[in-house]
Ligand SMILES: [Zn+2]
């Protein structure tokens with residue numbers, strides 16, 4: 530299905546690849562230090578220095594410019610949890626695609642940024658409250674799916690008839706099938 534592998538980036542280049550690797554520092558005894566090297570992300574340490582205490586459990590740090598190596602104070606946003614952090618990324622993606630992060634949404638099918646009215650409401654998507662694909666893409670998918678579905682149902686019926694005929698002939702019953 531779709532283009533051959535390697536022709537296009539999997540997301541058509543819409544999601545910016547994270548730039549660089551996180552900077553890690555060695556801090557023995559830090560609650561977020563990972564074994565065995567006591568590594569702690571530098572952005573966590575910068576945020577904690579600004580806060581004056583350890584980050585609460587579950588809190589995450591967002592890099593405003595998308596660069597993982599830019600741990601300047603003003604490039605970091607402390608997020609109370611993953612949901613808040615994820616929301617920042619959703620809005621940044623909509624803005625990067627030229628949309629309004631509060632009224633538009635990005636379609637995961639056609640990759641267009643469209644007003645939220647072009648999507649079906651979906652409470653599961655906490656940030657936009659609309660489905661991941663626009664109405665047009667959803668309708669196209671459903672058309673496709675329905676066609677495939679009838680095909681399988683038809684072939685299932687044919688297979689059932691063949692099985693019946695085979696079992697009858699095995700039982701010694703003469704069967705004539707009319708076309
Ligand atoms: Zn982030």
Ligand SMILES: [Zn+2]
Nearest residue numbers: 636639663666
């Ligand atoms: Zn779409």
